[in-house]
Amino acid sequence: MNPVLVKDLHYAFGDHVAVDGVDLSLEPGEVFGLLGPNGAGKTTTLRVVTTLLPAPPDTVLVEGLDVVRSRRRVRRLLGYVPQQLSADGTLTGRENVALFARLFDVPRRGRAEAVDAVLDAMGLSESADRTASTYSGGMVRRLELAQALVSAPRVLVLDEPTVGLDPVARSGVWDRIHEVRRANGMTVLVTTHAMEEAELHCDRVALMHRGRLRAEGTPAELTAAIGPDATLENVFRHHTGDTLEAGGMRDVRAARRTARRVG
Amino acid sequence: MSVLPAAPPAASAERSSPTGEIALLLRRVGAMCLVELQKLRHDRTELVTRTVQPALWLVVFGTTFSRLHAIPTGGTPYLDFLAPGILAQSALFIAIFYGIQVIWERDAGVLAKLLVTPTPRVALVASKAFAAGIRALVQALVVVVIALLLGVGMTANPLKLLGAAVVVVLGSAFFCCLSITLAGVVLSRDRLMGIGQAITMPLFFASNALYPVDVMPGWLQVINHVNPLSYEVEALRGLLVGTPARLGLCFGVLVIAAAVMITVASALLPRLAR
Numbered sequence: 001m002n003p004v005l006v007k008d009l010h011y012a013f014g015d016h017v018a019v020d021g022v023d024l025s026l027e028p029g030e031v032f033g034l035l036g037p038n039g040a041g042k043t044t045t046l047r048v049v050t051t052l053l054p055a056p057p058d059t060v061l062v063e064g065l066d067v068v069r070s071r072r073r074v075r076r077l078l079g080y081v082p083q084q085l086s087a088d089g090t091l092t093g094r095e096n097v098a099l100f101a102r103l104f105d106v107p108r109r110g111r112a113e114a115v116d117a118v119l120d121a122m123g124l125s126e127s128a129d130r131t132a133s134t135y136s137g138g139m140v141r142r143l144e145l146a147q148a149l150v151s152a153p154r155v156l157v158l159d160e161p162t163v164g165l166d167p168v169a170r171s172g173v174w175d176r177i178h179e180v181r182r183a184n185g186m187t188v189l190v191t192t193h194a195m196e197e198a199e200l201h202c203d204r205v206a207l208m209h210r211g212r213l214r215a216e217g218t219p220a221e222l223t224a225a226i227g228p229d230a231t232l233e234n235v236f237r238h239h240t241g242d243t244l245e246a247g248g249m250r251d252v253r254a255a256r257r258t259a260r261r262v263g
Numbered sequence: 264m265s266v267l268p269a270a271p272p273a274a275s276a277e278r279s280s281p282t283g284e285i286a287l288l289l290r291r292v293g294a295m296c297l298v299e300l301q302k303l304r305h306d307r308t309e310l311v312t313r314t315v316q317p318a319l320w321l322v323v324f325g326t327t328f329s330r331l332h333a334i335p336t337g338g339t340p341y342l343d344f345l346a347p348g349i350l351a352q353s354a355l356f357i358a359i360f361y362g363i364q365v366i367w368e369r370d371a372g373v374l375a376k377l378l379v380t381p382t383p384r385v386a387l388v389a390s391k392a393f394a395a396g397i398r399a400l401v402q403a404l405v406v407v408v409i410a411l412l413l414g415v416g417m418t419a420n421p422l423k424l425l426g427a428a429v430v431v432v433l434g435s436a437f438f439c440c441l442s443i444t445l446a447g448v449v450l451s452r453d454r455l456m457g458i459g460q461a462i463t464m465p466l467f468f469a470s471n472a473l474y475p476v477d478v479m480p481g482w483l484q485v486i487n488h489v490n491p492l493s494y495e496v497e498a499l500r501g502l503l504v505g506t507p508a509r510l511g512l513c514f515g516v517l518v519i520a521a522a523v524m525i526t527v528a529s530a531l532l533p534r535l536a537r
Contacts, residue, residue, distance in 0.1 A: 050379045052536050072381045076271050080379040082372030090302045102294035103380040105287075106272050117267055131305055147376075152271050183267055 003028055003155050003187035004049060005061040011044050011053065018044040020211035026155075029181065031188040033202035035195065035232065037242065041211040042191035043083065046159050049189065050080050063154055076104065079148030079186075083159040087143045089133030093124050096132055097146045104151030114150055122146040122176050138169025142176060149180055156181075158190040162197060174201050195232040199223075207236050214239040288386045295390030299397055310401060317353040317406045321346065321413060334474050339506055346410040346417070347499035348472030351492055353406055354399035354431050355466060358438035359459050361395050362446030366455060369535045378536050385529040388443060392525055395439035396432030403431050407503075417503050426510075427502045433517040434495035440524035447531025472496050491520045 006024040010017070019041040026032045034042045047053040048060055051071050060067045062074045087096050097115045106114050119128045122142040127135065132143055141161060148156060156177070162170040178201070181188060192198055198205050199219040206216040215222055215235060223230040226238050236242070303310065321342070328334060329341040336344040368374045377387055411417060418424065442459065449455050467473075469483055470492040476484055487493050494513040501508020 075381045082375050084372035086372035090305050095301050099298050
Protein backbone atom coordinates (compact mmCIF):
# COMPACT_ATOMS: atom_id res chain seq x y z
CA MET A 1 0.00 0.00 0.00
CA ASN A 2 1.27 3.48 -0.81
CA PRO A 3 1.72 5.64 2.30
CA VAL A 4 0.62 8.63 0.23
CA LEU A 5 -1.30 8.39 -3.02
CA VAL A 6 -2.41 11.45 -4.98
CA LYS A 7 -4.50 10.98 -8.12
CA ASP A 8 -4.89 13.86 -10.56
CA LEU A 9 -5.21 16.53 -7.89
CA HIS A 10 -6.43 19.98 -8.89
CA TYR A 11 -6.72 22.91 -6.51
CA ALA A 12 -7.61 26.51 -7.21
CA PHE A 13 -7.87 29.60 -5.03
CA GLY A 14 -10.54 31.51 -6.89
CA ASP A 15 -9.11 32.06 -10.37
CA HIS A 16 -5.59 31.14 -9.36
CA VAL A 17 -4.86 27.48 -10.15
CA ALA A 18 -2.32 26.37 -7.55
CA VAL A 19 -2.25 22.64 -8.32
CA ASP A 20 -3.06 21.49 -11.85
CA GLY A 21 -3.24 17.70 -12.12
CA VAL A 22 -0.68 16.21 -9.75
CA ASP A 23 -0.12 12.47 -9.30
CA LEU A 24 2.09 11.13 -6.54
CA SER A 25 2.65 7.65 -5.23
CA LEU A 26 5.05 7.25 -2.33
CA GLU A 27 6.74 3.98 -1.38
CA PRO A 28 6.85 2.84 2.25
CA GLY A 29 9.86 4.13 4.15
CA GLU A 30 11.23 6.48 1.50
CA VAL A 31 12.07 10.16 1.72
CA PHE A 32 10.15 11.77 -1.11
CA GLY A 33 11.00 15.35 -2.05
CA LEU A 34 8.61 17.72 -3.75
CA LEU A 35 10.87 20.26 -5.39
CA GLY A 36 10.16 23.55 -7.00
CA PRO A 37 10.39 27.30 -6.71
CA ASN A 38 8.15 29.29 -4.41
CA GLY A 39 4.62 29.36 -5.72
CA ALA A 40 4.92 26.05 -7.61
CA GLY A 41 2.05 24.51 -5.63
CA LYS A 42 4.10 22.36 -3.23
CA THR A 43 2.60 23.75 -0.06
CA THR A 44 -0.93 23.57 -1.42
CA THR A 45 -0.35 19.90 -2.25
CA LEU A 46 0.91 19.29 1.28
CA ARG A 47 -2.08 21.08 2.77
CA VAL A 48 -4.43 18.76 0.90
CA VAL A 49 -2.46 15.68 2.01
CA THR A 50 -2.57 16.91 5.61
CA THR A 51 -6.39 17.41 5.47
CA LEU A 52 -6.09 21.20 5.84
CA LEU A 53 -7.58 21.85 2.41
CA PRO A 54 -10.50 19.83 1.00
CA ALA A 55 -10.07 17.45 -1.95
CA PRO A 56 -12.63 15.51 -3.98
CA PRO A 57 -13.18 11.99 -2.54
CA ASP A 58 -10.70 9.29 -3.61
CA THR A 59 -8.19 11.84 -4.89
CA VAL A 60 -5.77 11.71 -1.96
CA LEU A 61 -5.16 8.63 0.20
CA VAL A 62 -2.86 8.26 3.21
CA GLU A 63 -2.08 4.63 4.10
CA GLY A 64 -5.12 3.70 2.04
CA LEU A 65 -7.46 6.07 3.89
CA ASP A 66 -9.27 8.90 2.09
CA VAL A 67 -8.18 12.27 3.49
CA VAL A 68 -11.72 13.61 3.25
CA ARG A 69 -13.83 10.68 4.44
CA SER A 70 -11.46 9.38 7.11
CA ARG A 71 -10.05 12.74 8.10
CA ARG A 72 -9.45 12.01 11.74
CA ARG A 73 -7.94 8.58 11.19
CA VAL A 74 -5.59 10.10 8.62
CA ARG A 75 -4.55 12.77 11.10
CA ARG A 76 -3.57 10.07 13.59
CA LEU A 77 -1.12 8.68 11.04
CA LEU A 78 0.48 12.02 10.17
CA GLY A 79 3.21 14.09 11.71
CA TYR A 80 3.29 17.62 10.29
CA VAL A 81 5.87 20.38 10.59
CA PRO A 82 4.76 23.60 8.89
CA GLN A 83 7.16 25.99 7.23
CA GLN A 84 7.04 28.64 9.96
CA LEU A 85 8.84 28.11 13.27
CA SER A 86 5.73 27.13 15.17
CA ALA A 87 6.85 25.89 18.60
CA ASP A 88 5.45 27.88 21.51
CA GLY A 89 8.22 30.08 22.89
CA THR A 90 6.51 30.57 26.25
CA LEU A 91 6.52 26.82 26.94
CA THR A 92 9.51 24.61 27.70
CA GLY A 93 10.65 22.08 25.11
CA ARG A 94 9.18 19.29 27.21
CA GLU A 95 5.81 21.04 27.56
CA ASN A 96 5.68 21.66 23.82
CA VAL A 97 6.14 17.96 23.13
CA ALA A 98 3.87 16.77 25.96
CA LEU A 99 0.99 18.77 24.47
CA PHE A 100 1.24 16.85 21.22
CA ALA A 101 1.57 13.54 23.07
CA ARG A 102 -1.78 14.34 24.73
CA LEU A 103 -3.39 15.55 21.50
CA PHE A 104 -2.50 12.21 19.91
CA ASP A 105 -3.71 10.17 22.89
CA VAL A 106 -0.32 8.74 23.82
CA PRO A 107 -1.43 6.75 26.91
CA ARG A 108 -0.78 8.42 30.25
CA ARG A 109 1.25 5.40 31.32
CA GLY A 110 4.49 5.78 29.42
CA ARG A 111 3.73 9.28 28.14
CA ALA A 112 6.55 10.93 30.05
CA GLU A 113 8.93 8.26 28.78
CA ALA A 114 7.75 8.75 25.19
CA VAL A 115 8.31 12.51 25.50
CA ASP A 116 11.77 11.99 27.00
CA ALA A 117 12.69 9.47 24.31
CA VAL A 118 11.74 11.72 21.43
CA LEU A 119 13.46 14.76 22.99
CA ASP A 120 16.57 12.62 23.41
CA ALA A 121 16.33 11.42 19.81
CA MET A 122 16.21 15.05 18.66
CA GLY A 123 19.22 15.94 20.83
CA LEU A 124 17.22 18.20 23.12
CA SER A 125 17.46 16.37 26.47
CA GLU A 126 19.77 18.97 27.95
CA SER A 127 17.53 21.90 27.06
CA ALA A 128 14.15 20.20 27.58
CA ASP A 129 13.26 22.33 30.59
CA ARG A 130 14.19 25.69 29.09
CA THR A 131 11.51 27.73 27.38
CA ALA A 132 11.63 27.39 23.60
CA SER A 133 12.17 31.16 23.27
CA THR A 134 15.80 30.52 24.31
CA TYR A 135 16.34 27.97 21.51
CA SER A 136 18.28 28.55 18.30
CA GLY A 137 16.50 28.14 14.96
CA GLY A 138 17.90 24.64 14.48
CA MET A 139 16.82 23.63 17.98
CA VAL A 140 13.27 24.94 17.40
CA ARG A 141 13.13 22.88 14.20
CA ARG A 142 14.25 19.78 16.06
CA LEU A 143 11.71 20.54 18.79
CA GLU A 144 8.99 20.69 16.15
CA LEU A 145 10.20 17.37 14.79
CA ALA A 146 9.91 15.99 18.32
CA GLN A 147 6.34 17.30 18.51
CA ALA A 148 5.52 15.64 15.20
CA LEU A 149 7.28 12.38 16.08
CA VAL A 150 6.01 11.78 19.61
CA SER A 151 2.89 10.13 18.17
CA ALA A 152 5.04 7.77 16.03
CA PRO A 153 3.49 8.89 12.73
CA ARG A 154 3.54 6.58 9.71
CA VAL A 155 3.99 9.56 7.42
CA LEU A 156 6.04 12.61 8.37
CA VAL A 157 5.16 15.71 6.34
CA LEU A 158 7.70 18.53 6.33
CA ASP A 159 7.22 21.88 4.59
CA GLU A 160 10.61 23.47 3.83
CA PRO A 161 12.13 22.03 7.02
CA THR A 162 15.52 23.69 6.70
CA VAL A 163 14.58 27.09 5.33
CA GLY A 164 16.44 29.82 7.19
CA LEU A 165 18.81 27.43 8.98
CA ASP A 166 22.60 27.53 8.79
CA PRO A 167 24.37 24.53 7.18
CA VAL A 168 25.26 22.89 10.50
CA ALA A 169 21.68 23.13 11.76
CA ARG A 170 20.44 21.83 8.42
CA SER A 171 22.49 18.68 8.51
CA GLY A 172 21.54 18.26 12.19
CA VAL A 173 17.87 18.27 11.23
CA TRP A 174 18.37 15.83 8.35
CA ASP A 175 20.50 13.47 10.41
CA ARG A 176 17.71 13.19 12.99
CA ILE A 177 15.09 12.57 10.33
CA HIS A 178 17.14 9.75 8.81
CA GLU A 179 17.84 8.17 12.21
CA VAL A 180 14.16 8.02 13.12
CA ARG A 181 13.21 6.75 9.69
CA ARG A 182 15.77 3.97 9.86
CA ALA A 183 14.48 2.99 13.29
CA ASN A 184 10.73 2.98 12.64
CA GLY A 185 10.32 2.77 8.87
CA MET A 186 8.12 5.84 8.53
CA THR A 187 7.69 7.56 5.18
CA VAL A 188 8.78 11.18 4.76
CA LEU A 189 7.18 13.67 2.38
CA VAL A 190 9.16 16.89 2.22
CA THR A 191 9.00 20.07 0.15
CA THR A 192 12.07 22.13 -0.55
CA HIS A 193 13.54 24.49 -3.05
CA ALA A 194 17.09 23.62 -2.00
CA MET A 195 18.23 21.29 -4.80
CA GLU A 196 21.56 20.24 -3.28
CA GLU A 197 19.73 19.19 -0.14
CA ALA A 198 17.20 17.16 -2.11
CA GLU A 199 20.01 15.47 -4.00
CA LEU A 200 21.66 14.50 -0.73
CA HIS A 201 18.68 13.48 1.37
CA CYS A 202 15.77 12.35 -0.80
CA ASP A 203 15.35 8.82 -2.19
CA ARG A 204 13.07 10.12 -4.91
CA VAL A 205 12.05 13.59 -6.02
CA ALA A 206 9.35 15.16 -8.15
CA LEU A 207 10.00 18.51 -9.77
CA MET A 208 7.02 20.81 -9.56
CA HIS A 209 6.47 23.95 -11.60
CA ARG A 210 3.33 26.08 -11.94
CA GLY A 211 1.07 23.47 -10.39
CA ARG A 212 2.34 20.52 -12.44
CA LEU A 213 4.95 17.79 -12.01
CA ARG A 214 7.59 18.09 -14.71
CA ALA A 215 9.86 15.16 -13.83
CA GLU A 216 10.06 12.39 -11.27
CA GLY A 217 12.66 9.84 -10.23
CA THR A 218 15.71 9.30 -8.07
CA PRO A 219 18.11 12.25 -8.08
CA ALA A 220 20.70 9.99 -9.79
CA GLU A 221 18.31 8.99 -12.59
CA LEU A 222 17.21 12.54 -13.23
CA THR A 223 20.70 14.00 -13.33
CA ALA A 224 22.14 11.12 -15.40
CA ALA A 225 19.50 11.72 -18.07
CA ILE A 226 20.72 15.28 -18.56
CA GLY A 227 24.41 14.52 -18.78
CA PRO A 228 27.54 13.92 -16.72
CA ASP A 229 28.07 16.32 -13.81
CA ALA A 230 24.50 17.57 -14.08
CA THR A 231 22.81 18.74 -10.88
CA LEU A 232 19.12 18.80 -9.99
CA GLU A 233 19.31 22.50 -10.66
CA ASN A 234 20.22 21.68 -14.31
CA VAL A 235 17.47 19.08 -14.43
CA PHE A 236 14.97 21.62 -13.27
CA ARG A 237 16.07 24.16 -15.83
CA HIS A 238 15.98 21.51 -18.55
CA HIS A 239 12.37 20.56 -17.79
CA THR A 240 10.92 23.97 -17.05
CA GLY A 241 13.11 26.51 -18.75
CA ASP A 242 12.94 28.32 -15.45
CA THR A 243 15.26 28.75 -12.51
CA LEU A 244 14.52 27.81 -8.95
CA GLU A 245 15.31 31.18 -7.55
CA ALA A 246 12.48 32.78 -9.49
CA GLY A 247 10.20 34.53 -7.07
CA GLY A 248 11.35 35.47 -3.60
CA MET A 249 9.74 35.24 -0.21
CA ARG A 250 7.81 38.39 -0.91
CA ASP A 251 6.12 36.78 -3.90
CA VAL A 252 4.98 33.80 -1.86
CA ARG A 253 3.62 35.98 0.89
CA ALA A 254 1.76 38.11 -1.61
CA ALA A 255 0.44 35.01 -3.36
CA ARG A 256 -0.68 33.55 -0.05
CA ARG A 257 -2.36 36.72 1.04
CA THR A 258 -4.23 36.79 -2.24
CA ALA A 259 -5.08 33.15 -1.83
CA ARG A 260 -6.41 33.83 1.63
CA ARG A 261 -8.60 36.65 0.43
CA VAL A 262 -10.11 34.59 -2.34
CA GLY A 263 -10.20 31.29 -0.50
CA MET B 264 16.63 5.07 18.88
CA SER B 265 15.00 1.73 19.66
CA VAL B 266 12.97 3.34 22.44
CA LEU B 267 10.91 5.35 19.95
CA PRO B 268 7.58 3.63 19.27
CA ALA B 269 7.07 2.46 15.69
CA ALA B 270 3.30 2.81 15.50
CA PRO B 271 0.78 5.50 16.45
CA PRO B 272 -1.04 4.97 19.75
CA ALA B 273 -4.11 2.77 19.39
CA ALA B 274 -7.04 4.99 18.52
CA SER B 275 -9.44 3.69 21.13
CA ALA B 276 -11.48 6.88 20.86
CA GLU B 277 -12.09 6.25 17.18
CA ARG B 278 -15.16 4.18 17.85
CA SER B 279 -17.47 7.05 17.12
CA SER B 280 -19.80 6.54 20.06
CA PRO B 281 -21.17 9.72 21.61
CA THR B 282 -19.53 8.94 24.97
CA GLY B 283 -16.19 8.29 23.29
CA GLU B 284 -16.51 11.56 21.43
CA ILE B 285 -17.30 13.49 24.60
CA ALA B 286 -14.42 11.81 26.46
CA LEU B 287 -12.10 12.83 23.61
CA LEU B 288 -13.42 16.37 23.72
CA LEU B 289 -12.85 16.62 27.46
CA ARG B 290 -9.33 15.18 27.16
CA ARG B 291 -8.46 17.70 24.47
CA VAL B 292 -9.87 20.64 26.38
CA GLY B 293 -7.96 19.44 29.44
CA ALA B 294 -4.70 19.23 27.49
CA MET B 295 -5.10 22.74 26.06
CA CYS B 296 -6.06 24.24 29.42
CA LEU B 297 -3.00 22.66 31.01
CA VAL B 298 -0.85 24.35 28.37
CA GLU B 299 -2.55 27.65 29.11
CA LEU B 300 -1.66 27.30 32.81
CA GLN B 301 1.92 26.41 31.91
CA LYS B 302 2.14 29.55 29.76
CA LEU B 303 0.88 31.66 32.65
CA ARG B 304 3.46 30.11 34.95
CA HIS B 305 6.30 31.01 32.60
CA ASP B 306 5.14 34.54 31.89
CA ARG B 307 3.70 36.28 34.90
CA THR B 308 4.27 39.81 33.64
CA GLU B 309 1.04 39.61 31.70
CA LEU B 310 -0.87 38.86 34.88
CA VAL B 311 0.61 41.91 36.56
CA THR B 312 0.02 44.31 33.67
CA ARG B 313 -3.53 43.14 33.25
CA THR B 314 -4.19 43.94 36.89
CA VAL B 315 -3.57 47.64 36.42
CA GLN B 316 -6.80 48.49 34.63
CA PRO B 317 -9.33 46.83 36.97
CA ALA B 318 -7.37 48.20 39.92
CA LEU B 319 -7.74 51.73 38.51
CA TRP B 320 -11.45 51.26 37.94
CA LEU B 321 -11.97 50.16 41.52
CA VAL B 322 -9.53 52.43 43.31
CA VAL B 323 -9.96 55.65 41.30
CA PHE B 324 -13.37 55.48 39.65
CA GLY B 325 -15.01 53.37 42.36
CA THR B 326 -13.91 55.32 45.40
CA THR B 327 -14.65 58.67 43.75
CA PHE B 328 -18.14 57.69 42.64
CA SER B 329 -18.79 56.27 46.11
CA ARG B 330 -18.42 59.81 47.45
CA LEU B 331 -20.79 61.27 44.88
CA HIS B 332 -23.67 59.04 45.94
CA ALA B 333 -25.00 59.78 42.45
CA ILE B 334 -25.89 56.25 41.43
CA PRO B 335 -28.96 54.62 43.00
CA THR B 336 -27.82 51.15 43.93
CA GLY B 337 -30.68 50.23 46.24
CA GLY B 338 -28.78 50.58 49.51
CA THR B 339 -25.69 48.65 48.38
CA PRO B 340 -22.46 50.64 48.81
CA TYR B 341 -21.29 51.74 45.36
CA LEU B 342 -17.94 49.92 45.60
CA ASP B 343 -19.79 46.68 46.42
CA PHE B 344 -22.07 47.33 43.46
CA LEU B 345 -19.13 48.11 41.17
CA ALA B 346 -16.73 45.28 42.08
CA PRO B 347 -18.65 42.46 40.28
CA GLY B 348 -19.03 44.77 37.26
CA ILE B 349 -15.29 45.37 37.08
CA LEU B 350 -14.69 41.67 37.53
CA ALA B 351 -16.87 40.92 34.51
CA GLN B 352 -15.28 43.75 32.56
CA SER B 353 -11.73 42.55 33.13
CA ALA B 354 -12.79 39.06 32.01
CA LEU B 355 -14.37 40.60 28.90
CA PHE B 356 -11.20 42.52 28.04
CA ILE B 357 -9.11 39.34 28.24
CA ALA B 358 -11.54 37.25 26.21
CA ILE B 359 -12.32 39.74 23.44
CA PHE B 360 -8.73 39.70 22.19
CA TYR B 361 -8.44 35.91 21.94
CA GLY B 362 -9.28 36.12 18.24
CA ILE B 363 -6.05 38.06 17.77
CA GLN B 364 -4.17 35.22 19.42
CA VAL B 365 -5.86 32.77 17.04
CA ILE B 366 -4.85 34.89 14.03
CA TRP B 367 -1.31 35.05 15.38
CA GLU B 368 -1.35 31.26 15.73
CA ARG B 369 -2.56 31.02 12.15
CA ASP B 370 0.31 33.19 10.90
CA ALA B 371 2.83 31.20 12.96
CA GLY B 372 1.65 27.84 11.63
CA VAL B 373 0.49 26.75 15.09
CA LEU B 374 -3.15 26.55 14.07
CA ALA B 375 -2.38 24.34 11.05
CA LYS B 376 -0.31 22.06 13.26
CA LEU B 377 -3.15 21.75 15.77
CA LEU B 378 -5.70 21.11 13.02
CA VAL B 379 -3.58 18.20 11.77
CA THR B 380 -3.96 16.43 15.14
CA PRO B 381 -6.94 14.11 15.74
CA THR B 382 -8.76 16.90 17.54
CA PRO B 383 -12.28 18.02 16.65
CA ARG B 384 -12.44 21.70 15.68
CA VAL B 385 -15.01 22.30 18.37
CA ALA B 386 -12.49 21.03 20.94
CA LEU B 387 -9.91 23.54 19.73
CA VAL B 388 -12.40 26.37 20.07
CA ALA B 389 -13.76 25.10 23.39
CA SER B 390 -10.16 24.88 24.63
CA LYS B 391 -9.58 28.51 23.75
CA ALA B 392 -12.85 29.39 25.45
CA PHE B 393 -11.94 27.64 28.66
CA ALA B 394 -8.39 28.94 28.49
CA ALA B 395 -9.83 32.43 28.35
CA GLY B 396 -11.95 31.44 31.33
CA ILE B 397 -8.89 30.31 33.28
CA ARG B 398 -7.04 33.53 32.56
CA ALA B 399 -10.13 35.46 33.55
CA LEU B 400 -10.38 33.49 36.80
CA VAL B 401 -6.81 34.33 37.75
CA GLN B 402 -7.68 37.93 36.96
CA ALA B 403 -10.91 37.66 38.97
CA LEU B 404 -8.96 36.53 41.98
CA VAL B 405 -6.87 39.70 41.80
CA VAL B 406 -9.99 41.88 41.47
CA VAL B 407 -11.57 40.13 44.46
CA VAL B 408 -8.46 40.73 46.56
CA ILE B 409 -8.39 44.42 45.63
CA ALA B 410 -12.11 44.69 46.39
CA LEU B 411 -11.65 43.06 49.78
CA LEU B 412 -8.79 45.45 50.57
CA LEU B 413 -11.11 48.35 49.72
CA GLY B 414 -13.63 46.97 52.22
CA VAL B 415 -16.15 45.43 49.86
CA GLY B 416 -18.30 42.91 51.73
CA MET B 417 -18.10 39.73 49.71
CA THR B 418 -19.56 36.33 50.41
CA ALA B 419 -17.40 33.62 51.93
CA ASN B 420 -19.87 30.89 50.96
CA PRO B 421 -17.81 28.39 48.92
CA LEU B 422 -20.82 27.36 46.83
CA LYS B 423 -21.51 30.96 45.82
CA LEU B 424 -17.82 31.51 45.04
CA LEU B 425 -17.84 28.40 42.89
CA GLY B 426 -20.98 29.67 41.16
CA ALA B 427 -19.25 32.99 40.49
CA ALA B 428 -16.26 31.15 39.02
CA VAL B 429 -18.58 29.25 36.67
CA VAL B 430 -20.21 32.54 35.63
CA VAL B 431 -16.82 34.09 34.86
CA VAL B 432 -15.78 31.07 32.77
CA LEU B 433 -19.07 31.04 30.83
CA GLY B 434 -18.94 34.77 30.14
CA SER B 435 -15.30 34.55 29.03
CA ALA B 436 -16.12 31.57 26.82
CA PHE B 437 -18.83 33.58 25.08
CA PHE B 438 -16.71 36.66 24.44
CA CYS B 439 -13.65 34.59 23.47
CA CYS B 440 -15.68 32.73 20.85
CA LEU B 441 -17.28 35.97 19.67
CA SER B 442 -13.73 37.18 19.09
CA ILE B 443 -12.71 33.98 17.26
CA THR B 444 -15.86 34.28 15.14
CA LEU B 445 -14.91 37.84 14.20
CA ALA B 446 -11.38 36.61 13.47
CA GLY B 447 -12.86 33.99 11.13
CA VAL B 448 -14.77 36.74 9.34
CA VAL B 449 -12.18 39.52 9.01
CA LEU B 450 -9.09 37.20 8.86
CA SER B 451 -6.63 39.97 9.70
CA ARG B 452 -5.07 41.00 12.96
CA ASP B 453 -5.27 44.75 12.34
CA ARG B 454 -8.93 44.72 11.42
CA LEU B 455 -9.77 42.52 14.39
CA MET B 456 -7.82 44.82 16.72
CA GLY B 457 -9.96 47.72 15.52
CA ILE B 458 -13.20 45.82 15.87
CA GLY B 459 -12.22 44.55 19.32
CA GLN B 460 -11.59 48.06 20.51
CA ALA B 461 -14.75 49.32 18.85
CA ILE B 462 -17.04 46.83 20.59
CA THR B 463 -15.58 46.37 24.08
CA MET B 464 -16.48 49.81 25.40
CA PRO B 465 -20.05 49.76 24.01
CA LEU B 466 -20.53 46.27 25.48
CA PHE B 467 -19.29 47.59 28.81
CA PHE B 468 -21.27 50.84 28.87
CA ALA B 469 -24.43 49.20 27.54
CA SER B 470 -24.42 46.86 30.51
CA ASN B 471 -25.28 47.10 34.17
CA ALA B 472 -21.60 46.98 35.18
CA LEU B 473 -21.34 50.64 36.25
CA TYR B 474 -24.96 51.60 36.96
CA PRO B 475 -28.28 49.85 37.44
CA VAL B 476 -30.51 49.16 34.43
CA ASP B 477 -33.33 51.37 35.79
CA VAL B 478 -31.38 54.60 35.29
CA MET B 479 -30.66 53.86 31.61
CA PRO B 480 -32.67 55.47 28.83
CA GLY B 481 -35.15 53.09 27.20
CA TRP B 482 -33.14 52.33 24.07
CA LEU B 483 -30.11 51.45 26.15
CA GLN B 484 -32.22 49.16 28.32
CA VAL B 485 -33.16 47.25 25.15
CA ILE B 486 -29.50 46.76 24.23
CA ASN B 487 -28.80 45.82 27.82
CA HIS B 488 -31.33 43.01 27.56
CA VAL B 489 -29.46 41.31 24.71
CA ASN B 490 -26.01 41.97 26.16
CA PRO B 491 -24.65 38.78 27.80
CA LEU B 492 -22.31 40.95 29.87
CA SER B 493 -25.32 42.25 31.82
CA TYR B 494 -26.40 38.72 32.73
CA GLU B 495 -22.85 37.94 33.78
CA VAL B 496 -22.73 41.04 36.00
CA GLU B 497 -26.18 40.39 37.46
CA ALA B 498 -25.23 36.83 38.41
CA LEU B 499 -21.86 37.88 39.85
CA ARG B 500 -23.47 40.67 41.85
CA GLY B 501 -26.11 38.31 43.19
CA LEU B 502 -23.58 35.65 44.12
CA LEU B 503 -20.77 37.81 45.48
CA VAL B 504 -22.46 40.77 47.21
CA GLY B 505 -25.98 39.39 47.57
CA THR B 506 -28.05 41.84 45.51
CA PRO B 507 -31.27 40.43 44.03
CA ALA B 508 -30.52 38.45 40.85
CA ARG B 509 -32.39 36.16 38.47
CA LEU B 510 -29.75 33.44 38.79
CA GLY B 511 -31.62 30.81 36.80
CA LEU B 512 -32.17 33.18 33.88
CA CYS B 513 -28.58 34.44 34.00
CA PHE B 514 -27.07 30.96 34.00
CA GLY B 515 -29.45 29.89 31.25
CA VAL B 516 -28.54 32.86 29.03
CA LEU B 517 -24.81 32.41 29.63
CA VAL B 518 -24.81 28.64 28.97
CA ILE B 519 -26.81 29.00 25.75
CA ALA B 520 -24.85 32.03 24.57
CA ALA B 521 -21.52 30.26 25.17
CA ALA B 522 -22.70 27.04 23.46
CA VAL B 523 -24.01 28.89 20.40
CA MET B 524 -20.86 30.99 20.09
CA ILE B 525 -18.56 27.95 20.42
CA THR B 526 -20.51 26.30 17.58
CA VAL B 527 -20.35 29.35 15.34
CA ALA B 528 -16.64 29.91 16.01
CA SER B 529 -15.87 26.23 15.28
CA ALA B 530 -17.63 26.49 11.94
CA LEU B 531 -15.52 29.52 11.00
CA LEU B 532 -12.16 28.22 12.29
CA PRO B 533 -11.20 26.33 9.09
CA ARG B 534 -11.55 29.59 7.14
CA LEU B 535 -8.53 30.78 9.10
CA ALA B 536 -6.45 27.73 8.18
CA ARG B 537 -6.87 28.16 4.42
